[in-house]
Amino acid sequence: MNENPYEQKTKDILDGLCAKIREKEHGAPIPLEQFLQIAASEPDRVFRNILQVFHDMIHSYVGPGSDEYLGDPETINFVYYDTHRLFVEGSDNPFFADRLFANRFIQHVTTFRRGIPQNRIYIFEGPHGSGKSTFLNNLLMKFEQYTKTPAGVSYETIWRIDKNELGAGEIEAAAILKQLKNLVETPGVRGVTPMKGADLAALSNKNYLQVHCPNHDHPIMQIPKAYRRELIDELIDDPVFKKKILYQKQYQWIYRDKPCTICASLFRSLLDVLGAPSKVFKMIYARPYQFNRRLGEGVSVFNPADMIPKSNLLSNLVLQQQLDSLLRSSNQVRYVYSRYAKTNNGIYALMDIKDANKYRFNALHGIISEGVHKLEDVEEDVHSLFLALMNPEDHNQVDQALSFSDRITYIKINYVLDYNTEVKIYKSNFGDQIERRFLPRVLENFAKVIISTRLKTSSEPLLEWIGDPYRYRRYCDRNLLLLKMDIYTGVIPAWLSERDRQAFSAKRRRKVVAESENEGRAGFSGRDSIKIFNEFYTAVAKKGKLINMDMLVNFFRKHQKGQDVIIPEGFMESLVNSYNYMLLQEVKESLYYYNEERISNDIQNYLFAINFEIGREEKCVYTGEKLEITESYLSSMEQRFMGAGVPGQAQLMFREEIQREYASKTLTQEMGLEKKPITETAVYNKLMERYVHNLKEKVMDPFQENENFRNAIKDFGTDAFKTYDRRIREEVSFLMANLQKKYGYTDQGAREICMYVIDKDLAKLFAEPTRPAPPPINPFDGLGAFAITP
Known part of the structure; x- marks a missing residue:
């Protein structure tokens, strides 16, 4: 006779599956001692x-x-x-x-x-x-x-009542079980809760009756309250944790809470019959709390349309008769409980406080206020995590419950106000690949337009802090929404002056962030945002062309016609202005190349030279270079620090202030006492910052009127690019490589963005006016602001 070749294979598969299920379900109940x-x-x-x-x-x-x-x-x-x-x-x-x-x-x-x-x-x-x-x-x-993980397991009480200890012989037990079996199998028996397979198996066991605590009591609750602290003191060895669990507030529930009425009655009845607490404790078991939303065990979620049952009382007639028989007394242990018991030590949630959920919410009054639910003449202690969702227009349903309003905590879920999160939503709905179809920051700017409709157009904390928004017109809108958006993402913008950054105190930060509680409640909703993005992406995502700011602006200009939700006045213009300025800085930074050693030597030579009279020839002690100290030499250096066109008197004041700081602080304190090299002193670093800033400001001058430079960018990556002279090829190649390396542009994106900067003549558009002379008291006061503010 041939054996079935799949018999052993299927047996092994099922055995492995059973082992995995047993492991995931944390195993069988364990005795109290093992627990x-x-x-x-x-x-x-x-x-x-x-x-x-x-x-x-x-x-x-x-x-x-x-x-x-x-x-x-x-x-x-x-x-x-x-x-x-x-x-x-x-x-x-x-x-x-x-x-x-x-x-x-x-x-x-x-x-x-x-x-x-x-x-x-x-x-x-x-x-x-x-x-x-x-x-x-x-x-x-x-x-x-x-x-369901080992880290997340929590325990509940199971009773295994030993029938032999109670004197119930096998014949009596068999008769009872036969009677119960007939009752369970009889159709239409009212008041009988359907038994789970595990419970039926327990009932049929001839040695014990298993009783599940329907209130999901923690096993420690079965230790009488008077003895719990003593037990914990003897049980815990770690002195640090022992002190915490004995006296800290977070663990006081261990010594305060009571077992449910069913468990308390069982303990008292069994103790009366058995006489020895040790025998009762042997019947107490612990098992992992099986949270199951679909079955309403540990987690129950109610929708407004869910019907409210006529009766809140639950029982198990089969189990009740078994208990009465074993304990030889009726009603000594009443196995009755409410629906709230199913989520005791669990989560009870309402999806929107309306329709049937209004009654459920109001019914929670006593439980939330007192922690107790009255079930006929039985009191249930209910300790659950109560959660609810609510729309703003349903607030009146809650306002009626003023008697327990102090037990209500509101947590706002508003429309997204963080543009990075808004972008994640687009990528989740349309795929991560959409980011590759946009030039850098354009996708974030789309999100900023959406979020601008969700923000209030006036902010007292921001105006109190910044004062005149016009100072930051290159980076921000007049309502300071772009500044607020950055703060809401956790960023303090680099374009803020050092003075304003220092003035951004913790108190001010809290005020600004606190405004978010009352924003994001109007404007484009999350659903609106996805719909609008789909319209935009479908309209402009064309093969061979990256999505740029011009496309974004044109789309919203058309979209705003006839819309109830309005983008704040002037916001789009400011967004484009900010984008253009940041873009110009990226191109300048990518074009900028300097000989760091040469600049360093220039600064060291200048610091050395200003200590000597005009007309002297000296050898710099820092660089070893011979210097002819003339007014022309010093003036040319000061123009590198201060910019061209600064009056001679301002240069002289600047020179004198630098010389005073060099003599009084740099030589005596930093180099003398602290033993710093000249290149690590404060005055050197300040001059380096000014020098580099001015070099970057002029970096695009040679290319503004050079048509060949524009054409070379356009032809970059093609055979035509080879026809340009070596200098232009090197400059363009250097620019393209830096844009990709520093800012994440692709080849195509780098070309398009450079054409954008040149065609819109952004360098001239954002050309800085002649700088004023620095104040005589401290020429570096507000240097950070001077370098970036309009």
């Missing part, structure tokens, strides 16, 4: 309530965050949190949290680990299209996944 051994070795993981498990879940997915201004004494810990693993990874419908919401959310969650003593309800409020439902669904999905 306490685990608690002794890993107390920080075992002793957690729902708030603490939720906190650990968030931080395991998100991490600690990073602060770009960690060393800044004025930092407000407005940090970057990478929420990709929490809200995006593995999700069919990802949620993108901008920096503002991520900080609000994490700040609230951080309080969970400290153990809030009373129930609260956390309402996530935001306009239509802000992604509230997506946020909650993804959050709960990751919570379920986390609780």
Whole structure:
């Protein structure tokens, strides 16, 4: 007889699958003694309530965050949190949290680990299209996944009541089980909760009756309250953690909370029958809490259209009869509980407070206020994490619940106000490849246009800080929206003057960031944004041409006609102006080439020369070069530092101030006491900054009127490029290579952007006026501002 060749193969496959399932489901219930051994070795993981498990879940997915201004004494810990693993990874419908919401959310969650003593309800409020439902669904999905990992496991109570200890003989037990089996199989029996396979298996076991705590009590709750602190003191060896778990507020639930009425009744009844607490403890087991949203175990989410059951009372008639038979008394242990018990030590969530959810919300009054739910004559303690979503127009539903308004925490989910996050949304919906179809920063500028409609056009904190926005007209709009957008992404722009950067105190930063709470509630919604981007991308994404700012501007000019949502007046012009200026700086930086050694020698020679009278010839002690110290030599150097056209009197004042600093500070303190070389002194670095800045300002002068230079850029990468003279080829090749290396342009992008800069004559458009003479007291005051402000 031939054996089936697949018999062993399928058996091995199923055996392997079963092993994986057993491992993932954390195994069978364990005795209380074994559970306490685990608690002794890993107390920080075992002793957690729902708030603490939720906190650990968030931080395991998100991490600690990073602060770009960690060393800044004025930092407000407005940090970057990478929420990709929490809200995006593995999700069919990802949620993108901008920096503002991520900080609000994490700040609230951080309080969970400290153990809030009373129930609260956390309402996530935001306009239509802000992604509230997506946020909650993804959050709960990751919570379920986390609780199935070793790091996320939490425990609940199971009772295994030994029938032999209670004196129930095998004959009696068999008769009871036969009667129960008939009852379960009889169709139409009312009041009987369908039994799970595991529960039926337990009932049929002739040695014990397994009773699941429907309130999901933590196993430590089965230790009488009076003895828990003593048990913990003896159980925990680590003195540091022992002190924390005995006295810190976050662990007071261990000594404060009570077991559910079912577990308390079981403990009391079994103790009466058995007489010995040790025998009762042997019947207490712990098993991992199996959170399952679909079954409503540990996680329940209610939609407004979900019907409210006529009765909130749940029971298990089969199990009740079994208990009555074993304990020889009816109603000594009443196995009744409410629907709230199913999410005790879990999450109870409402999707929008309207329709049927209005009644559910109002029904939470007693639970949230007192932590207790009355079920007929039985009181249930409910310790859940209550979450809700709400649209702004439904606020009146909550306002009616003023009696427990102090237990409501609002967390705003507004439209995205971080343009980097907005770009991630476009890439998620249309693919990462779209970025390659745009010139650098154009895609971000599209996001900025969308976000501009979501911001308020006036900001008292910004105006108080900046004063006159006109000072920054090259970089920002008159409403300072572009500045606010950068701050909302966690960036303090480099184009701000040093004075304004220093004036950006922690108090001011908090005021600016706090404005985001009331922004992002109007303007283009998330759905609108995706629709508009699709229209734009479909219209302009043509083969062989990268998407540039001209395309963006033309699109929005047409799109704004007849729209209810209006882009702030003057914003587009300022955005283009800012883009053009930054673009010009990139091209200048890419064109700029200097001999660093020569510049360094020039500065050292100048610092040495200003200490001697005109007409002297001296050998510089720093460079070894012979210098003829003339007015012409000194004036030519000062023009390199200050720019051409500065009056002679201003140059003289500048020279005298430099000489005083060199004599009083550089020689005596920095070089004398601190032993610094001349190239590391403050005066040297200041002169280097001015020298380099002026060189960059003039770097495009030779090419402004040179048609050959423009044509060489156009022909770059073709055979025609070889026809240009060597100098132009070298300059253009150097420019193209730097644009790609420093700023991420492609060959095509570098060519197009250079043509854009030259054709629009940006160098002349942003030509700086003649600089005023530096003040005599301190010629370096506001140097940073002088180098960048209009």
